[in-house]
Amino acid sequence: MAAPLQAEAPTWTALAPALALVVTGLVLIVVDSIDPDDGSPALLAGVGTAGALASLGLAGWLLAGGTGQPDTGGAIALYGDALVVDGMTLFFQALFASVTALVVVASYDYLYDREYQAEFYSLVLFAATGMALMAAANSLSVAFVSLELASLPSYALVSYLKRDTGSVEAGLKYFLVGALSSAVFAFGISLVYAATGSLLLADVYETLAGGANGLTGVAGVGIVMVAGGFAFKTASVPFHFWAPEAYEGAPAPVSAFLSSASKAAGFALAFRVFVTGFPLGAGIDWVLLFQVLAVVTMTLGNFAAATQEEVKRMLAYSSIGHAGYALIGLAAFTTADGGNVLGASMAHLMVYGFMNTGAFLFVALAERWGIGRTFEDYAGLADRAPLACVAMTVFMFSLAGLPPFGGFFSKYFLFAGAVEAGFWWLAAVGAVNSALSLFYYSRVVKALWLEDATAEFELGPTPTALYAAVVFAAVATVLLLPGFGAVIETAQAAATAVLP
């Protein structure tokens, strides 16, 4: 059998998913410079969607062809080992591309009649490029640069609604907390470099395993600070403060983008840096660190979500809670268990990417229709928009982890993985939190279906693209239940291949 095309191509082509995103972003700028008045929003959204889908297609194609995976020669290292492409990279790039596509499609309606649409789309794609690079980062310097590349467009996107004080305030807060976090992260990297003399993860790993030149304390402080940088990106306690404000103030599609793709990107980077860069038991017990972060994050997120009055803010806290679940991937990591729980965490992020994006896009739909933000404002909406409400119900129950939706299996495998790795109490905390989460998720469902409307809805014309994105996300959430086998196998294989 001839080798597949993916294996024959030059190695740089392995970066094609990221390149597709950056090229699309540049093309959008070119289009904008030709037609600065956003005369054809459909063209802009179309180009953005095409670019995101191309990236998704390339990632899927490379993943299917075995690029960077053990059976075709292992991970592909590029540019002096600064970047690496393997199963995990492609898995996350497919995830980012999917979310980006959904967000861009939904934004077409959300941005109706607004200025600077080309800038919006290109910023989304540049942020996505940053995320794609985060998934490929193999050195701490690339990690920092790509994280900033993802963050800086995000700050601008959050404050995209320039005349909306909430949006501007949220953007500013996000930026300030982000700046502080980046400072912590950069300082952490410098300390690790000081202790190990290298920024390449593999070298860092070897040096740390060999005793860190006697500078264990320096390396330990550095590692905690690096973890802080990731905690910011994944909205984990105590670096989470920006999240509720930013998600609430930002345009809802941006909230969807940040809470799904950006968070997953943080995890992609955290998984790689910690698993391949910092050996277990060298100076710091980072598994314990993530256990603390996971428990505190999921508990705080869920408890705070339970008392919110506004749906979007509830989703923001629920997103913090889910960061806590995903942290189990690192918190229950053991060498003996291998990539099982890590892969389960990746699979959970994949499912989460669809269900959480869908939930925020439903909020975008509600904002587009101009109905209020609180639970009461959503009451009785099912009479007017049954299809969208079915989709929202799917998202809510899937986020809570109920069958027959994708979120059930992803959470199940995650908790089961934790139990198998020996951290049953972690799974127990997760299960208790999930039970609590059912309370506030079902509040949305109850409002939509069971309660009577408090006022007449004046919904206006149906935003087709936004509607389509919501429904597609719902279909994907449901299909990920039967299709979960493939996802978890890919994820666990990719995670196992990453192990040093």
Add this chain to the structure above:
Amino acid sequence: MAGLFDYTPAVVLLPFLSFLIAVGVAISGRDLLPKGGAVPGIAATAGSFLLSVALAVAVAGGEVYNETVYAWAGGAVPGTEGLELTFGVLIDPLSALMLVIVTLVALLVHVFSLGYMNDEGETGLPRYYAGLGLFTASMLGFVVADNLLMAFVFFELVGLCSYLLIGFHFREPGPPSAAKKAFLVTRFGDYFFLVGVVAVLATFGTGQFAGPESFPVFAEEALHGEHAVNTFLGLGEETWFTVVGLLVLGGVIGKSAQFPLQTWLPDAMEGPTPVSALIHAATMVAAGVYLVARMYGFYAVSPTALGVIALVGGFTALFAGTMGIVKRELKQVLAYSTISQYGYMMLALGAGGYVAATFHLLTHAFFKALLFLGAGSVIIAMHHNENMWDMGGLKGRMPVTYYSFLAGSLALAGIFPFAGFWSKDEILYETLVHGLGGQPLLLVGYVFGLLAVPVTAFYTFRMVFLTFHGDARTEQASSPEPVGWNVKGPLAVLGVLAAGAGVVNLAPVRVLTGAHVDFLHGWLDAGFAELTVHHYEEIDPYSSAYIGGEATTVLVGAAVSLGLALLGLALAYKLYAVPTPTEHTAKLGSVRDLLYDNYYQDEYQVFLARRVVLPLARAADTFDRSVVDGAVDATSSVSLFSGSRIRRIQTGVVSNYAALLTLGLTVLLVLFGVLGGWLL
């Protein structure tokens, strides 16, 4: 006959198909089927009967069959072997015999229903035939079950169907209440059965009845130290097996209406009479005894369980018989006789008389079905008046019914040479010789059984004389409604069987002459080695002793029981075979009310339910509402309260965030610095 056994599931599925057809018709609401759905039912049971006979012929040729049809759940508990839950088919001599009995009685009951239900213009016939079909299918599924869990599933279905059929006339006050009672009382026993099923699966890892990997075999090996099993509660193996056996026995006692759970059965007479025939002769009540016979290898290794079975059976035989002697209604007398006769079967099983019990199950199926159908015929003739004191003199006006009913009564009373004589005599004989062999407990059971003999003969012939002899006491009795062929046909078939079925196992004749005429013994001694009679005799704890030789014991035993039966018959003749009989119950004095009220058993059970169970349930409810709900509510209030506190951390002031963030990082740094040993 290669491949015949592959059709075994059809025995079960054919009546199920007729059920589906009848349900379909009932749902359509139109009168699509001739005879209200009886025809598919008759065709299905006839097909099942023919197939069962073919299977029995194949089994007679030495073939047996034990196959798993479908595994519906499988899994493994870490550290143990996998456990699979399956449906399967086990055809051995016992189940083949039972299949023939059940399908034959079901077929005759279906035919009889034409006369009893259709010709009487009952409404809701599709529902009735749907119930009969499902009832038959459930029982057949239970009979062919190859493992305990499957048996339990069909056991429960049997219980459900009895509920549906007893309550067939649901618009009247009596039947729904009787149906509920039957359901609840048997369910009480089934609760223990279910625990027993789980215990068997947990102990042995399998519920299979037959094969080298079956739980009776494992139990036997475990007692010899050849196989490791899980026991619980810190009990030794034999004690634990006894506990498990008694748990399963709970279901048996409920379904087979043994003391103290027999109270549902007399009330169940509210159901249509053909249903009573089916329940008593071949399905529901027989299910309990059949279950013990099916897993007899498991009980045989536990002397305590056997002793309990024997005592419960013997006591029930006498106890229920005494209640039958004062009843005024025809079907009530039969109801108590059923309880009493199943008591005999249990006595036989407990006394090591596996063949005797199966034999009595067989003969009883025929003569009790006959008696019920005969009673049904009388009830048709009397326009649904069941009071025997309103009858009399029916002998000349319904001869077919009379002579067949007489044959059934002679069999029930145990008069030579009718079928009941042979089977009952064998039960008493087995109990006696095993009791003499050093088991005083069995001698107690024997005395119970022996005392029940004249009682049985008395109430049986009191019923016969009051119904058929003397002068007609009402107008209806003097000009009864004629019954058709569909009533007389089944009666004739069963009459012949009730008279002659004893020939299948003439054990006393064998003892006396040495001729091999105990065919049933030989039949049950074939098939799977671990399910044969001589295997059971090897492992059961009994030995035999005789009064002056085997032949003498046989003769003395038979003479005593026959003499007692004739005594009871003679007393009934003297009191009731007169032109205008009177009740004679006043002579019983204070015992009379005790018997009329069934020893106040309903009263004490209702008392238990009202004064013990209800307060307990109320207490549990209070606990649930206050403590459990309180804990849940408290959890949610605490959650919401802490949620609202956590919410306040989010002040909206970004400098606070920066401070908290830095603080948090510092805490982490200090914590892990100390833990990692590089700080301080």
